[in-house]
Amino acid sequence: MSKSYRVAILGATGAVGTELLELLLSRDFPLSELKLLASPRSAGNSLRFGGEQLTVEAVGDRSFDGVDLVLASAGGSTSKQWAHKAVAAGAVVVDNSSAFRMDPQVPLVVPEVNPEAVVNHQGIIANPNCTTILMNVAVWPLYQVQPLRRIVVSTYQSASGAGARAMEEVKTQARAILQGETPQAEIFPYPLAFNLFPHNSPINDLGYCEEEMKMINETRKIFGDDKLRVSATCVRVPVLRAHSEAINLEFEQPFDVAKARDVLSQAPGVKLVEDWQANYFPMPIDATGCDPVLVGRIRQDLSHPCGLELWLCGDQVRKGAALNAVQIAELLVSKDLL
Amino acid sequence: MSKSYRVAILGATGAVGTELLELLLSRDFPLSELKLLASPRSAGNSLRFGGEQLTVEAVGDRSFDGVDLVLASAGGSTSKQWAHKAVAAGAVVVDNSSAFRMDPQVPLVVPEVNPEAVVNHQGIIANPNCTTILMNVAVWPLYQVQPLRRIVVSTYQSASGAGARAMEEVKTQARAILQGETPQAEIFPYPLAFNLFPHNSPINDLGYCEEEMKMINETRKIFGDDKLRVSATCVRVPVLRAHSEAINLEFEQPFDVAKARDVLSQAPGVKLVEDWQANYFPMPIDATGCDPVLVGRIRQDLSHPCGLELWLCGDQVRKGAALNAVQIAELLVSKDLL
Numbered sequence: 001m002s003k004s005y006r007v008a009i010l011g012a013t014g015a016v017g018t019e020l021l022e023l024l025l026s027r028d029f030p031l032s033e034l035k036l037l038a039s040p041r042s043a044g045n046s047l048r049f050g051g052e053q054l055t056v057e058a059v060g061d062r063s064f065d066g067v068d069l070v071l072a073s074a075g076g077s078t079s080k081q082w083a084h085k086a087v088a089a090g091a092v093v094v095d096n097s098s099a100f101r102m103d104p105q106v107p108l109v110v111p112e113v114n115p116e117a118v119v120n121h122q123g124i125i126a127n128p129n130c131t132t133i134l135m136n137v138a139v140w141p142l143y144q145v146q147p148l149r150r151i152v153v154s155t156y157q158s159a160s161g162a163g164a165r166a167m168e169e170v171k172t173q174a175r176a177i178l179q180g181e182t183p184q185a186e187i188f189p190y191p192l193a194f195n196l197f198p199h200n201s202p203i204n205d206l207g208y209c210e211e212e213m214k215m216i217n218e219t220r221k222i223f224g225d226d227k228l229r230v231s232a233t234c235v236r237v238p239v240l241r242a243h244s245e246a247i248n249l250e251f252e253q254p255f256d257v258a259k260a261r262d263v264l265s266q267a268p269g270v271k272l273v274e275d276w277q278a279n280y281f282p283m284p285i286d287a288t289g290c291d292p293v294l295v296g297r298i299r300q301d302l303s304h305p306c307g308l309e310l311w312l313c314g315d316q317v318r319k320g321a322a323l324n325a326v327q328i329a330e331l332l333v334s335k336d337l338l
Numbered sequence: 339m340s341k342s343y344r345v346a347i348l349g350a351t352g353a354v355g356t357e358l359l360e361l362l363l364s365r366d367f368p369l370s371e372l373k374l375l376a377s378p379r380s381a382g383n384s385l386r387f388g389g390e391q392l393t394v395e396a397v398g399d400r401s402f403d404g405v406d407l408v409l410a411s412a413g414g415s416t417s418k419q420w421a422h423k424a425v426a427a428g429a430v431v432v433d434n435s436s437a438f439r440m441d442p443q444v445p446l447v448v449p450e451v452n453p454e455a456v457v458n459h460q461g462i463i464a465n466p467n468c469t470t471i472l473m474n475v476a477v478w479p480l481y482q483v484q485p486l487r488r489i490v491v492s493t494y495q496s497a498s499g500a501g502a503r504a505m506e507e508v509k510t511q512a513r514a515i516l517q518g519e520t521p522q523a524e525i526f527p528y529p530l531a532f533n534l535f536p537h538n539s540p541i542n543d544l545g546y547c548e549e550e551m552k553m554i555n556e557t558r559k560i561f562g563d564d565k566l567r568v569s570a571t572c573v574r575v576p577v578l579r580a581h582s583e584a585i586n587l588e589f590e591q592p593f594d595v596a597k598a599r600d601v602l603s604q605a606p607g608v609k610l611v612e613d614w615q616a617n618y619f620p621m622p623i624d625a626t627g628c629d630p631v632l633v634g635r636i637r638q639d640l641s642h643p644c645g646l647e648l649w650l651c652g653d654q655v656r657k658g659a660a661l662n663a664v665q666i667a668e669l670l671v672s673k674d675l676l
Contacts (some may be wrong), residue, residue, distance in 0.1 A: 311571065
């Protein structure tokens, strides 16, 4: 008989948490028990899991007793507070926050890219940033074919990256604007409906925001390539869910477009979406709820003989967060590391 | 007494046409007569110009008799049909369509960049594509300081680029989505509200759409630099008005960020918008109705020692179209070329 596991979701009531629930069910994860944990504020709520109603418990010192796996998606400070306690209680933590991603002791894993990194985990495995995951799934297959010198990426990030309340805020703002009223911004610093702005994360001395530095540093760690040169411009756009990215790749040698297309058409986690006749390429509305990263518009960079341009959309809540975490959990199961 | 001119607006009822009217008035263009021309469908409408109501006439063979200047914004096929007739009648045509932009006989002018190009006009002067104008105003001042090797640009283009009806379509789609209905797309090929997609212009054999090729070819012509390497990814976003661009510049030598900021803070047509503490940079809602191109987030490119990143927003209807055309007209007046 195959093994089954006692799993806890920490941050079960958030946008990523509810997606984790759906994925554990639909992907038939070998559960023997599922525990929903959240802040005391959300405790007592109940969430549907298949035919059952599960009650959300307030996370506390005894929450992780007997738990094999914690899927954490409650933000960095909650992860910092609880992850080591969960590990001390014997659980493995797959953490969706940025708290441990750059910790040299913590594997940072995109299963399509560096599955082997899970092997030496010491209790915590980090799930990368959403934009990083989507980019890495698309770029890694090409990187394996030919040395990559440089990535220049511009993002088009949806409201879902800031959570369920941010998605509601954009809708409320849109309603106000359509009624001729002034939109209010609470979650975001500025109105996002019918507008856009550079990503609202803290900015470092070089003028890069945290989101951009995540794309740069996490990609290097996941690819295991400290010399990979990456520059990023991250932008919030008034899309509800699913991020898009315009990616410029500079290789050491020219990379044939047909070859790139062939490589990506067979790459795990990638779906090629290119109808040149119909001018139909990846769009957020098509990526929403979709597992693979949609990639298209693979073109020779007209400004550089060794350059390739590509365009992608991916569901930020799904492959950008919850799905990648569940894939890491599945990897741990398959390697008997839980 | 200073001279005044008989001016006709061809395409007076469109989004750019009505902006042309406003600019001729607010900038006190030396008019002796203003004639509004449009297709027979729009003839008979009346438009306000200061204290007057002007009636729109159907464009015809005698429309340009006695006219000194035609500001044309009725699309490429209309320009092809009427521009040479207007020139034959003695007028100078400033054409906002793409019909003549790459014609070697036709100057393609951004007044902040290549004002001298108007001098040898042969009746027609072309107004560049909106995204090109905005990029050129921001990049030219840097290009003058140091040789530029390469531009990689990603755009975030508003609905206004497809006209007033496209702006209405986005609002109608947003209303439908907020009411739980399925949005309909007529002007655009796909729903744009809460979505985005690569620019919907015809695609060439290399996979570049017309909009992207305009940015590449027009920039070379305006800069007078056939060797300038440019690659572009053009994307429609659900913003009503004002385009944004993430621009990566690769120079021959490192370009000091403080120097770039200093250059751009004094550049004509540019307004530097950078509040690093408040994470406040150019946004479409601030660029709307604004004359200068808002530029900010000037950063060292972390992936290249000679690279600079910058971010801009500009009103696509105004500096991206009508304002640039009126500036060309003012240039013709100042050089006594009308």
